[in-house]
Amino acid sequence: MKLLAPLRSWAVASAAALLAILLAACSTRPHDTIVVGSKNFPEQALLGEILAQHLEARTHLRVERRFYLAGSYICQQALLAGRIDTYVEYTGTALTAILHDPIESDSSAVFGKVKAQYESRFGFEVLPSLGFNDTFAIVVRGEDARRLNLKTLTDAARYTPQWRPGFGYEFMERPDGYAGLARVYGLKFAAPPRVLDLGLLYRALLDGQVDLVAGNSTDGLLAARDLVVLQDDKHYFPPYEAVPIARQDFLARYPEVRDAISALAGQISDAEMQKMNYAVAGEGRDASVVAREFLRSKGLD
Amino acid sequence: MNVETKPAADGDAIVEFRSVHYTLPRGQVLLRDVSFAVRRGETLVLLGRSGAGKTTALKLINRLADPTDGAVNVDGRSTLDWDPIALRRHIGYVIQETGLFPHYTVEQNISLIPRLEHWPTPQVRERAQELLALVGLDPAHFLKRYPHELSGGQRQRVGVARALAADPPILLMDEPFGALDPLTRAEIRGEFQALQQRLQKTIVIVTHDTSEALLLGTRIALMEAGELKGLYSPGDFLHSNEPVASAYVAQLRALEEFERGK
Amino acid sequence: MNLTDFLQQHGNEILQATIEHVWLVAATMLLSIAIGVPLGILVARRPWLSKPILGSANVAETIPSLALLGFLLPVPWLGDRADRLTITALTLYALLPIIRNTAAGITGVDPAVREAARGMGMTPRQILFQVELPLSISTVLAGVRVATVLTIGVATIAAAVGAGGLGEFIFRGLAMVNNQLILAGAIPAAALALAADFVLSVLERRLRPAR
Numbered sequence: 001m002k003l004l005a006p007l008r009s010w011a012v013a014s015a016a017a018l019l020a021i022l023l024a025a026c027s028t029r030p031h032d033t034i035v036v037g038s039k040n041f042p043e044q045a046l047l048g049e050i051l052a053q054h055l056e057a058r059t060h061l062r063v064e065r066r067f068y069l070a071g072s073y074i075c076q077q078a079l080l081a082g083r084i085d086t087y088v089e090y091t092g093t094a095l096t097a098i099l100h101d102p103i104e105s106d107s108s109a110v111f112g113k114v115k116a117q118y119e120s121r122f123g124f125e126v127l128p129s130l131g132f133n134d135t136f137a138i139v140v141r142g143e144d145a146r147r148l149n150l151k152t153l154t155d156a157a158r159y160t161p162q163w164r165p166g167f168g169y170e171f172m173e174r175p176d177g178y179a180g181l182a183r184v185y186g187l188k189f190a191a192p193p194r195v196l197d198l199g200l201l202y203r204a205l206l207d208g209q210v211d212l213v214a215g216n217s218t219d220g221l222l223a224a225r226d227l228v229v230l231q232d233d234k235h236y237f238p239p240y241e242a243v244p245i246a247r248q249d250f251l252a253r254y255p256e257v258r259d260a261i262s263a264l265a266g267q268i269s270d271a272e273m274q275k276m277n278y279a280v281a282g283e284g285r286d287a288s289v290v291a292r293e294f295l296r297s298k299g300l301d
Numbered sequence: 302m303n304v305e306t307k308p309a310a311d312g313d314a315i316v317e318f319r320s321v322h323y324t325l326p327r328g329q330v331l332l333r334d335v336s337f338a339v340r341r342g343e344t345l346v347l348l349g350r351s352g353a354g355k356t357t358a359l360k361l362i363n364r365l366a367d368p369t370d371g372a373v374n375v376d377g378r379s380t381l382d383w384d385p386i387a388l389r390r391h392i393g394y395v396i397q398e399t400g401l402f403p404h405y406t407v408e409q410n411i412s413l414i415p416r417l418e419h420w421p422t423p424q425v426r427e428r429a430q431e432l433l434a435l436v437g438l439d440p441a442h443f444l445k446r447y448p449h450e451l452s453g454g455q456r457q458r459v460g461v462a463r464a465l466a467a468d469p470p471i472l473l474m475d476e477p478f479g480a481l482d483p484l485t486r487a488e489i490r491g492e493f494q495a496l497q498q499r500l501q502k503t504i505v506i507v508t509h510d511t512s513e514a515l516l517l518g519t520r521i522a523l524m525e526a527g528e529l530k531g532l533y534s535p536g537d538f539l540h541s542n543e544p545v546a547s548a549y550v551a552q553l554r555a556l557e558e559f560e561r562g563k
Numbered sequence: 564m565n566l567t568d569f570l571q572q573h574g575n576e577i578l579q580a581t582i583e584h585v586w587l588v589a590a591t592m593l594l595s596i597a598i599g600v601p602l603g604i605l606v607a608r609r610p611w612l613s614k615p616i617l618g619s620a621n622v623a624e625t626i627p628s629l630a631l632l633g634f635l636l637p638v639p640w641l642g643d644r645a646d647r648l649t650i651t652a653l654t655l656y657a658l659l660p661i662i663r664n665t666a667a668g669i670t671g672v673d674p675a676v677r678e679a680a681r682g683m684g685m686t687p688r689q690i691l692f693q694v695e696l697p698l699s700i701s702t703v704l705a706g707v708r709v710a711t712v713l714t715i716g717v718a719t720i721a722a723a724v725g726a727g728g729l730g731e732f733i734f735r736g737l738a739m740v741n742n743q744l745i746l747a748g749a750i751p752a753a754a755l756a757l758a759a760d761f762v763l764s765v766l767e768r769r770l771r772p773a774r
Contacts, residue, residue: 077725400679
């Protein structure tokens, strides 16, 4: 039949092509190459570089970088599908955004839950924390902290009725943000919060337009300016410890990776992360260079 | 009314209409109390104008439609008792637009039913060649052609060949030559007349062309507004006093009148 | 970074992403043809079904692709794996052109051909497979072509929900303000779409029955 003869050969050709593609899909990654992923902000790129360079130094594996993936869900899917082999997640984010469990404040409880559920539900291993806790930070000017002898949020609660706060959109909206904070510490302010872009918050604080802001505990500016982070003495904010995640079968295949990553446990303090963040975001330096300097300073390269 | 009242002997009637009514779901009556018989080996012409019900009657024979009342018998059995597929394969069907499959060659078109009936391949090919020759087309030249490469007349011949492929005893033709130009039409008609003698089949032809009816039919069934006006031999038809019949005959004479008028 | 260095460093990644992309599209097209063609035949057979079936497919098509992906995200089982989610959404998207063209192709078959086929004693199934489908294959392919190109495009957006593929390069490049990365995703995606369109229209033309 005139019509179907070409169709038959096209069908065979395309079936063959499809088959070839599917087979190729199973085997394009060259042997002994691993992929480190990261989310799409500078701190994550730094952590990704630290992980990648350390692995390059300590194992004989080739490391590819797949950074700036847009968020936790994307990284999760990429890890499941094998497009990346490891990335650094935050325990609080894992608990709420991936596992959809309610948020808690006890950091070891959170770590335990995340580790157990990641193993049972996804076959992922949660490796020990890198050391810092990238949680919310309530920040005031250094001069105010010294003058009023402020160390904790409870201390500050006495003076907030005279202050104007400044928060980002997310902090205003999140249930574990402003609403809960005000409730737990009984905070009252002189005026409703000014809602600003994250990048403008610290400038507004330093200029005196606001007196108290909510940032992140590892923000670079905290290391570079006269700013003080108030202690969360009532443990309101959930923990966001930085933990490397990897598939269990991947670690079983490359045990040297687990050893190498475990060597990074506890190596990065809040202050050290702040300094690195400032170098990249504030001074515009290259993340891979900053990461290399850090590893060298710790003898981990 | 010059109705032929000679009843057909039962064993002789291949197709029989018994008080057949056909009404559309919306209430329009297309056939009203139609009764006649088609004898073995004859060519019955259903003659009438558009809307007379002749195509509807034809379609009741191969169950493209079912009567709303009354019965149509084929080979002594009501069409309703026949499996429609088996019935249709028992009957050859030629339509005005031909309906050849554009994606099949002439050979594939002709051998459609034999292949569906699982005839052995060499027999199928032989049959196709035989039939093409029968309808006046050179097999060597036409077997591998496609319908769009043929003229109207050639296509209609292939249509007839296709209908005859499985050698059905009955042939239904719905205005088979209506789409052809007058010269081709006359030519094919002549060939068909010759074919009729050789085929010895029972044929029912629908047409609105009076000369075709007279030339091809052994009997003419005149239909008007869903009713059977009468059954005539060609000679009786020409000399009939029945108003509708005379109107048709008058049309035939139109050319002569034109000549006389000059 | 010049082109050769870039390709050297990212060439393997780009190839992998392309394969991921093609796999998403291929799986979607197989599913949508398997579902869409029978639905199209059904619509051709029972015209009263055209409103509900084509109507639903139209609704799926009208929802912006990112919104559709977002809707399906919280659905259990579907939302757990980005590829399931994406293939489901992409299939819903691809259905309309395929159903519509299949129905149009079959209804567009010359009524005389259909009547002749029926009158000669072909069963409905024989008519479908030997007459209607072969005669409408070119039209059906046109629908497949439109659906394929559409799918290649929407699959690019699906990287936003973790499906991988070439779109991921584009999103990463945007976040890093890196034009080379953006192009690394955009150019192959465009090339894929153009190639698919070209190949399928050639096929469509070859299969069109001569009148």
